[in-house]
Amino acid sequence: MKIQAQNLTFKYPGESTPTLKDINLTIEPGESLAIVGYNGSGKTTLLKVLIGLYDHGGRLLVNDVPTQYFYDGQLHRRTTACFQEYSKHFLSLRDNVALGRTTSDKAGDSRIVEALSRAEGKSILEKVDLDTVLNPHGVGSEALSEELQQEQDEMNKRMGSNVKSLSLGQWQKVSLARGFVASEQADLVVFDEPSASLDPSAEKALFSKIRSLSAKRDAGDDKEIGSTTTIYISHRFSTVRNADKIAVVENGTVLEHGSHDNLMERNGRYRELFEISREGYVD
Numbered sequence: 298m299k300i301q302a303q304n305l306t307f308k309y310p311g312e313s314t315p316t317l318k319d320i321n322l323t324i325e326p327g328e329s330l331a332i333v334g335y336n337g338s339g340k341t342t343l344l345k346v347l348i349g350l351y352d353h354g355g356r357l358l359v360n361d362v363p364t365q366y367f368y369d370g371q372l373h374r375r376t377t378a379c380f381q382e383y384s385k386h387f388l389s390l391r392d393n394v395a396l397g398r399t400t401s402d403k404a405g406d407s408r409i410v411e412a413l414s415r416a417e418g419k420s421i422l423e424k425v426d427l428d429t430v431l432n433p434h435g436v437g438s439e440a441l442s443e444e445l446q447q448e449q450d451e452m453n454k455r456m457g458s459n460v461k462s463l464s465l466g467q468w469q470k471v472s473l474a475r476g477f478v479a480s481e482q483a484d485l486v487v488f489d490e491p492s493a494s495l496d497p498s499a500e501k502a503l504f505s506k507i508r509s510l511s512a513k514r515d516a517g518d519d520k521e522i523g524s525t526t527t528i529y530i531s532h533r534f535s536t537v538r539n540a541d542k543i544a545v546v547e548n549g550t551v552l553e554h555g556s557h558d559n560l561m562e563r564n565g566r567y568r569e570l571f572e573i574s575r576e577g578y579v580d
């Protein structure tokens with residue numbers, strides 16, 4: 298999917314100043330774009346506007362067609378998103394990953410296992426199986442409200458003892474696996490800080506899988522350039538640097554964009570942030 302933003306602006310309802318202004322950006326089909334920038338600079342908002350979740354000013358074109366010419370839901374069906382606040386459901390691992398998108402048979406289960414493996418989460422299956430009900434509230438460490446305690450007791454009664462809790466990183470992998478199941482039919486896949494709870498080795502493998510979603514598919518004579526475009530927000534420069542393009546967002550606008558090499562040469566904010574991230578390892 299090709300995405301173009303032309304003088305894009307966006308204001309949250311009730312706010313007096315725009316959160317995004319003068320955004321100009323082109324992402325070619327099959328490209329990967331990384332978005333970086335300070336907390337609160339507008340990265341998540343930009344991602345949501347780019348996938349058509351919010352009404353905006355300026356123009357947004359998908360495959361050279363202004364988005365207002367698509368009918369409701371047409372773009373959303375071709376888009377998969379994993380957001381910072383992902384949802385955890387008091388459901389089986391199978392249902393947490395598939396959310397109704399696969400069949401409940403062997404073929405469906407193998408897609409779920411494949412998606413977990415792409416999300417670096419296959420080892421979760423050493424602890425729980427696809428039928429295990431996942432407790433979104435965790436157990437033990439925090440006192441549960443009366444209502445949550447009742448919900449948990451009810452699930453325990455219904456499911457026997459097959460209710461387990463996962464760590465934060467494991468939940469993140471479940472949510473990513475959900476994204477990978479959905480990405481099978483998507484031309485645009487977006488991830489908002491997908492690796493915040495992942496260990497470095499899982500993170501490295503995850504980003505190479507995310508980028509491979511964007512690898513241009515070459516179908517012989519019939520060269521298919523309409524392959525999956527990926528956009529991800531990350532604070533980790535070790536992975537950001539490998540994106541085809543990087544956009545630095547600051548105060549609601551794109552301050553710089555280009556490849557890692559272009560931006561390093563430019564000697565601007567990207568280089569500054571990149572060097573700060575490296576100093577962290579040297580000190």
Ligand SMILES: Nc1ncnc2c1ncn2[C@@H]1O[C@H](COP(=O)(O)OP(=O)(O)OP(=O)(O)O)[C@@H](O)[C@H]1O
Nearest residue numbers: 309310312316334335336337338339340341342343
């Ligand atoms: N629903 C909302 N209503 C009003 N303002 C909002 C809303 N969501 C975010 N904002 C504001 O918009 C600005 C950009 O927020 P956004 O979440 O896009 O930042 P971000 O770059 O993703 O930050 P982070 O790195 O912390 O995730 C912030 O000033 C924030 O307070």
Ligand SMILES: [Mg+2]
Nearest residue numbers: 340341342381
């Ligand atoms: Mg954000």
